Amino acid sequence: APHAYGILDVREVPVNSSTVRLVKIRNPWGQIAPRTWKGKWGKDSDAWTPELQKELGVINSSGVLMDDPMSIFWMAFEDVKEYFSQVEICRVHLGWNEVRGVAWLASALGPGQAFDLTVQYRTNVDIAVWQERHITREGALGARCTNIDVGLAVMRARGSGDDGFVQYELIDYSTRSFDDGVSVEVILEGGYVYRLVPLCMGLLLSSEPRQVTLAVHSLQPVELRKVDSSWREVASAACNGTQKRGKRWSHHRYPDLTYWHQFEPGGCIFMVENRSSRSVAVQADASDSAGCISSRGDFGVVARVPPQRRRIILALAFSPGCARASASIQPQLVPLEMGPSEDASDSSSVHMCLPLVPTGWRDGSIPLPLQFQALHSGSATSNSGSSPLPAPTISRGPVPAPLPSPAGRDLEVPEQRATMFTEDDVELAEAIRLSLASQGGSGRMAKAIPSSGLSWCGSSPRNLEEKARLEKRTKELFATFRHQGMAPNEAAARASEEASRGNTGAG
Incomplete structure (x- = not known):
């Protein structure tokens, strides 16, 4: 039924x-x-x-x-x-926040729509995309399912590529499926605007687009805004998702040429990544597929891949209501002259060429550019041109009075410059406290003021010097780990651990 x-x-x-x-x-x-x-x-x-x-x-x-x-x-x-083919269990998030929106999927009429999700604080999120329901597709007995292939990519802007356009990194990806809904559960770092892109390959040649409903449940409040998408964003979502979920292999004669295959419940995607210094032409043959819709209309295609570029060569989607379907794409490297020199899909479809993903994104050696750290710095804007976002703050209590030291001298508490602290400040203060506690210190903090340092009570001038060195080392490690892209809490824990271990070795 x-x-x-x-x-x-x-x-x-x-x-x-x-x-x-x-x-x-x-x-x-x-x-x-x-x-x-x-x-x-x-x-x-x-x-x-x-x-x-x-x-x-x-x-x-x-x-x-x-x-x-x-x-x-x-x-x-x-x-x-x-x-029964499947059992679905509803996730109930009591006390969580909810925001919803409706958007058009990509089709022959255009790239459709996407969403900007503004996250001010680090939070758990549950993002679901539900297919459009219609009375003619709902449920007479014996009716065939007419659901289409729908997936979801959660991305974040990561600066500009060598072509001058915004480049996106993938945070999470839900493969295309014919289920009523697909979803991802992920922890999103605070201080960024994330781009949520619904994906569908079965409608790319259809002039009858469909809508989806996107629902976001989050532990912390978030903001959702519908925006017009672009073919570059759709292509980025498809390429990034294929590289995350798909299988890869290199050409035996050309190690700089990498093939990617992603087999999903809703179809198949074939992508080529060219890291060489010359253009190549690749043929994709999907003639053995059955019950599928081709993103190009044809099941055999030859496409050029310029140097230092990647692109979706061919995508397949299973036909709605088809009793039997199978996807098969066979790649082959062919002479360059067989590939069209000018392809209309270069700029107006999911098959457009994109810059390569920098390897530094994965290992953290390339930090996030400041212009996209929208909330931690409090000065940047989202890539959609919205106004600057306020920095998340935590209110702190009054500064305590100076604490007397056992040596009979009072340690001055630095002048309070602000009573509002970012998430980094709080995590850094906690890291320093843990570092001192692990070294046998009292762990009592007079006041955590990141702009002025920390003041501590100690038992002797030597203890004060050791604590100062430990504090400095913890700050340096924390800054290094944050620069590498670590979350504040993870950076604080690791900085505390390594600073304490280094101090013990030095003693």
Whole structure:
């Protein structure tokens, strides 16, 4: 049936000295359901005993049926696995924040729409994309599913490529699927504007676009804004997702030429990455595929890949409602003259050429550019041209009075310059506290003021000098790890650990 059934209960009951797992299921058609389960543990099954029926609430103590036997029934768990293709469990986030939006998918009419997600504080997020529902695709008995291939890419701007356009790094990716909805659960760092791009390859040649609903549940408040997408963003999402989820291999004669294949529940994507200094031509043959839609219309294509570029050569999507489908793409390197010198898809489709992903993004050797650190610095804007975003702050209490030292001298607390601190400041103060505590210090902090340093109480001038060196070393390590792209809490923990270990070795 082209609709879901509800699970009302699951039970384990003893039957003839063995344990049987049963599932209570409801047909949403209710009392007008034309048929019901007739197998074991169905309404007429001889496996039932009056005692077991009473225990599971099938009948009451008077022997009266408690539920409509046509729409509500029990099945063995083994039969559920045999006759149902999947089980979906709803995630309920009590007390979380929710924002929603509706957007058009990419089609022959254009690249569709995307979303900007502004995250001020580090937070868990659950992002789901739901396919458009329509009465003609909803549920007459015997109707075929008409869902299309839909995926989702979560990206973040990472500066400009050598072509002058914004380049995106992939944060997370949900492969294309024909399910009603796809989702990702991820922890997003605060201080950035993330670009959420719904993906669909089955509509690229269709003039009948569809919409999707995007829902974001987050532990911390976030802002969602719909924006017009571009073919560059769609191509970036597809390329980045293929490189994250797909399989790669290098050409045996040309090690600088890398092929990427991504097989998804919704189809297949073939991408080529050319790290050499000359253009190459690659042929993709998908003629052995069945029940598929080609992103180019043809199942055989030859395309050029310029030097230091990557591009989607061909993408396949399974046809909606097709009883049987299979995807197969066979690549082959061909003479350069076989590839068209000018391709209309270079700038107006998902097949456009893109710069290579810098390797420094993965190992952290290339830090995030300041212009895209929208919230940690409090001075940058999102890549969509929005106004500067306020820096996240944490209010601190009043500065305590100077603390007397055992030597009889008062340690002055630096003048308070501000009462608002960023996430980095708080994590740095905690790292220094842990470092001192691990060295046998009191760990008592007079006041954490990042702009003026930290003042501590100690037992002797030598202790004060050691604490000052440890504080300085912790700050240096923390700054280094943050520069490498580590999250503030991770950078603080590692800085504390390495500073303490280094200080112990020096002693």
